[in-house]
Amino acid sequence: MKQLTSAEIRDLFLTFYKDKGHDVRPSASLIPINDPTLLWINSGVATLKKYFDGTETPENPRITNSQKSIRTNDIGNVGVTARHHTLFEMLGNFSIGDYFKEEAIEWAWEFLTGEKWLAFDPEKLFVTYYPKDTETKELWEAIPNFDNSHLVPVEDNFWDIGAGPCGPDTEIFYDRGESYNNLAEDDPENYPGGENERWLEIWNLVFSEFNHMPDDTYVPLPHKNVDTGMGLERLVSVIQDTPTNFETDLFMPIIEKIETLSDGIKYSESNEGKVSFKVIADHIRAVAFAISDGALPSNEGRGYIIRRLIRRSVMHGRRLGITTLFLSDLVPTIIEIMGDYYAGLSEKLDFVQSIIKNEEERFHETIGDGELQLENTLAQLTEEGKTVVSGAQAFQLYDTFGFPLELTEEMALENNFTVDNDGFEVEMEKQRERARAARSNEESMSVQSEALQAVTSEFEFVGHSQLSSNATIKAIIKDEESLDHLLINEEAWVFFNRSPFYAEMGGQVADSGGIYDGSELIAEVNDVQKAPNGQYMHKVKPLSMRLNEGQSYTLVVNGKTRLKTNQNHTATHLLHQALKTILGEHANQSGSYVGPDRLRFDFSHFGKVTDEELKQIEQYVNDFIENAVNVDINEMPIDEAKALGAMALFGEKYGDVVRVVNIGNESIELCGGTHVSNTNDIGTFKLVSESGIGAGIRRIEALTGQAAIEYYQEKEAMLQAVQAELKVQQTQQLLPRIHQLQEELKEAHSKVESLSAKLLQEESGNLFKETEEVEGITFVSVVQENQSADGLRQLGDVWREKQASNILVAVSNQDDKATLLVFVDDETVAKGTKAGDIIKPLAKLIGGGGGGRPQMAQAGGKKPAGIQDMINAIPEAIKATIKEA
Template sequence: MKNLTSSEIRKMYLDFWASKGHKIEPSASLVPVNDPTLLWINSGVATLKKYFDGSVVPDNPRITNSQKSIRTNDIENVGVTARHHTLFEMLGNFSIGDYFKEEAIPWAWELLTSKEWLAFDPELLYVTYYPKDEDTKRIWKEKVGLPESHIVPFEDNFWDIGAGPCGPCTEIFYDRGVAYQDLPDGDPEMYPGGENERYLEIWNLVFSEFNHMPDGSYEPLPHKNVDTGMGLERVTSVIQNTPTNFETDLFMPIIRKIEALSGSVKYGDNPKTDISFKVIADHVRAVSFAIGDRALPSNEGRGYILRRLIRRSVMHGQKLGINRLFLFELVPVVAEIMKGYYPEVETDCDFIIKVITNEEQRFQETIHGGLDILHEVFNTMTETKTTVISGTDAFKLYDTFGFPLELTEEYAEEKGFTVDKDGFNEEMQSQRNRARAARQVEDSFSVQSAVLGDITVESTFDGYDKTSLSSELLVVIENDEIKESASAGNTAQLIFKTTPFYAEMGGQAADMGVIKAENGEIVATIVDVKRAPNGQHLHTAEMNMDLNSNQTYFLQVDENRRRGITKNHTATHLLHQALKDVLGTHANQAGSLVAPNHLRFDFTHFGQATQEELSEMERIVNQKIWDALPVVTVETTIDKAKEMGAMALFGEKYGSEVRVVDVAGYSVELCGGIHVQNSQEIGVFKILSESGIGAGVRRIEAITGQAAYEYFREKEEELLAAARLVKAQQTKEVTGKIEALRQELKDSESEKDSLRAKLLAMESQDIFADIKEANGITYITYQTKNQGMNDLRELADQWRQKAVSDVFVAASDLDGKVSLLAAVAKDKIGTVKAGDLIKEIAPLVGGGGGGRPDMAQAGGKNPAGIPQAIERVGTWLAE
């Protein structure tokens, strides 16, 4: 076996598959693009789903990649086991309907054992296979030459996650030797595929040859596929001969930096502190990559995962004696390790550090809240004379505040308490079950359609500068079957030799329009256009008349709809750059919708954009419109586009040939959509709203052109109506009139408050004269109507000034809602507490409340209970 670094292993893997005709796909963003079913990219195949389910046919059916991935269903096992990670790299090679078992298995063996490549000792390699998959066993035995003793049948070797492609798999194991054997010989788990440390799985080859149908049946796939996965961290630990993944060159520089930050604790000295080193090293990698891909900490979704990873790291840092902000100091170390293949971590280092630092600071505030909760639990246990912290409480501290179970146990031990570990594990298992149930939905593929995937006719889009043309109809599809014709009254899918209709993609809505016969009659209405798996524009048409393939028809795009779309599309480009100008370069596009009447633009940002920032963006975009900037579209290579400074959508993948849309150098973006020729065609731009739609993602809704004009007309009508209401002669007087009315109302309220205060002062003469006594405590009660809590507090202030009794209780009914107030003289709060009194009487008016020992208040919904509440004051004091 060769002595290789992790970078060399990754490169060698990709080079090998490139030598077998595979296209090397770059690692995609951890945040899924156009795939709402996934929280994170969690495997190498996750970014290739569109190829496996047949919705897109790749240019090259042979693909290889090293894909950064995140899995978070077993976070609590990170650091405890040898190979659990949140972030990992999955090396994979894929065949989309091309080669299959006969090629995949020998090639895998060649990569592993050839002296030119990884040079594993063949004697130390074992494989498992699905018992019914005799082909795989035969290939291992006859083509590879593996002895029967190294080929193990295993019932679990069938990859199936629900509807879509599935099939048998074969796993390759490495024998690490007796030094790693953790079970005795003869143990039922001591074999390749069993739960042991000696035989380590390094590679899984999945052969997708069936469609798992929605009804539960299995049908042969129209195109068989290969999907393999080899964890870089795991294979690196084998090649570098380390006890766990954490001693490899992927983690040790981070661990050494953590040692330096700790000052006194060393890795390897204590198994307990080693867990903390591993947790921090793992989590900071995941957090750095995820933030670099524009996921931001929050209280939901993937943002919640990031927040939890950061908080776990901080808590484990404290266990190593690091009681200050420190995680941000590890980011440059991660960047240095990974920059050879992932230069973006180093490029975005400042941004990542800023986000992590902000989150660490937030947690320093929150951690005290967790300790407060823990101390409340301790106080309750002391009062109830219990000694075991419930699993529910322990899990709440873990899940909400990031307290590891062992930390809660340490605090508990100091108090002489223990923790219900079984109850905690039950809560944890419930969470895992929820996560697994969600993953069954998240990971599933669509069922392949053989019809669309097999259509390879040439079809071109010629609509960038045209909205109509004549074209031959090549394909007619009805009910997922190719037909010679489509009948009137039906809906069909059509492919033409050439089309001016834009297919929905890149956020731009599809064109609509009509199909006409030579005599000008409308044959069909186009209601939608999407891309077929092989790239043709697939028109969904509602048939007015019969329509036949191999005939020529006239295709007419709805020009008004197209005009609105192009204005909004160019406006989104201007808005994107304006966002960066105003908010910062981190504000990246996270999705968009370009429709005829409006545009929607999603972007990454820490918090809500202020009104001043929105106004500035709006001003910039309108200025660029009024500057009449030329909009030039250039077709060029991806490398040339980058030289031009073209902005790519974050996470998107682009081919070697791209279109660059250049708005006079102000906005330069890669885009396949349709745009105006000059910015002045947009007319005017207006932002309607800005809102949050998810973790660290904001949304702007805006309009242009005619829609903006209609919006301004509507607002003008509203302003004119307001002018009439306030009797303003001109709209410019409205603000002054409203301000005058506000002042008039304020003066009226002030006068009313003054009169009320005088009335209360007069009434108080009688109120404070009626003093009662119970159990040696003097008290006054008062009930009234149409007075709020402020009025009752004012009465209490007067009572306190007069010092006429020990206790004062007042109740009022205002619009069917009850206000209760209790006040106690400061020299009596050792005997009577206002909070206790209010809790006693509030239920009688259908409410609850509390407060300080000297003053408390409550609300209620049952005014009929006021007399009973007032009467209860005396009896409670007597008791």
């Protein structure tokens, strides 16, 4: 076996399959594009699903990649086991209806054992297969130098995730030797494919040869596929002969950097600390790559995962004695290890570090909030005579405050409490179930359509330059059947040899329109989609005449709606550039809608866009419209387009020759959509909303042209209604009138407060007459309904003036919240009793906290129902301060 670095192993794999005619694909973003079933890209095949289920046909049916992936369903095992990771790289080779089992098996063996490649000892390799797949068994037995006794049948070797492609698989294992055999010889798991450390699975070859139909039957696939996956981390561990994946060159430089930041703790000398080193090294890789791909910390979805990984890392850092911000300092080390292959991370280093540092700072603040909440919980449990923090309470701290379970356990133990860990796990599982229910099967695919894949006729899109065209029907597909005609009022997918209709792609909606026979409208076009082999297929419904395969008709796009769509599409390009110019280069597109009615643009950004920024963004676009800038559209080689600085839209795949939309040499994007020829054709641009849609993603909606004018007209009508309501003749008089009403309202409030103060003065005799005493200190407690904090302060002024007692405790219930103020006279403060000391235990009883000066302290609470209990606890709270004094 050769001694190789992780970078050399990755390069060898891709080179090997490139030599076998495979298209080497770069690693796709971790954020899935147009796939709501996935939270993250979780395997090499995840980015190729459209090819496997037949919705699209690749230019080259042979594909290979090293795909960065994230799986987060077992975060708790990271660092505990030898090979659990959140982020990992999956090496894979794929065949889309091309080669099948024979080549896949031969090439896998060649790569693993060939002297030019990995040069594994054949005697170290074992193979499992699906027992009913006798073809795979025979192919392995025919491999030169393969020991047939190393071939093991395993019933589980069948890859099936529900409806869609499925089939048997064969797994390759490496025998690490008896030193890794930690199981007894008679253990039922002591074999290749069992749960053990000796025989390590390094490669899985999946042969998709069946369609799993919705009715749970299995039929042969129209096009058989090969999908393989080999974890780079695991392969490197075998080649570098390390006990776990973490001792390889993919992780050790990160661990060594953590050592320099820790409190003198060394990884090699540590026992419990090893887990913390591993967790941090694993999590920071996932966080860095996820942020560089556009995901940002938040309280939901992907953002929640990033936040959770960062917080777990911070907590494990504390175990190593690291109490300062440190995670962002690890990112350059990741770049040293992986930056040559993943250049995108290097390019976004500053941005990634700033996001991680900001999130770390926020978590340090959160720890303080969580500690306060836990203190309140422990105090409440003490009063109830309980000594166990329930699973629900611990989970609320974890879920609402981001407070880790480990820290809850530590603080609970310090206060002689325990934590119901089983109950916590029950709550955690409920959350997992909610997350699973919120999205579909993470690896789901569609059932292949043989009828659509069978259409291979030539096609030309002419819609960039014309809205009508003569065209001949080449195929009609209805319910998986190929027809030679389509009857009136039936609906089917119709393929033409050319079309002016734009198919739904890249966020732009499909055109609508009609099909004519001469001047007569005979059918309507209700949808246009891209077929598996690249043609545009039209959903057509004949109105007055049947349509026949091989016959020619005139296709006409609805020009009015196309123009509106063009206006919105060009405005979207300008908006994208405006966001990058004003907010920063990180504001990348993460989704869009471009239709005749409006435009919607989703983009990555870590905070709310301010009103001033929105104003600048809108002005940026309208300046281009006013200046009547030509929209230049040209086709050119992709390298030439990149040299121009053209921006590729997120998730789109481009060929060697691309279409470049250039607006004033400022907005330059690769785009196949339709546009206006001059920015002045947009008319006007109006931003109507900006909002967060989760996981660090913001959304802007806007209108152009006539839709924007109608929006302005609606606002004008509303303004006129307000003028009528306020009885002003001109718009210019509105603000002075509003200011006048505000002053009148302010004056009225002032009068009310003055009257309230007089009433308090008059009622104070009654309010302060019931004085109580605790060890020589007198106090008065007053409960007022619907009184503000200001009102309670005025009551305190009256109390102080009357010298009614040594202490006043005033509380009010208003809007389902409690407001508490404690006043202490100077003489009592001098003896050591302070308002803040009294208010702290009282505030907990109304579900809050607070503080203030020795003479006065204020607190707010969310549990007004606890006011009476709080009143009852005043003597004990005062007595505690006397003892302390």
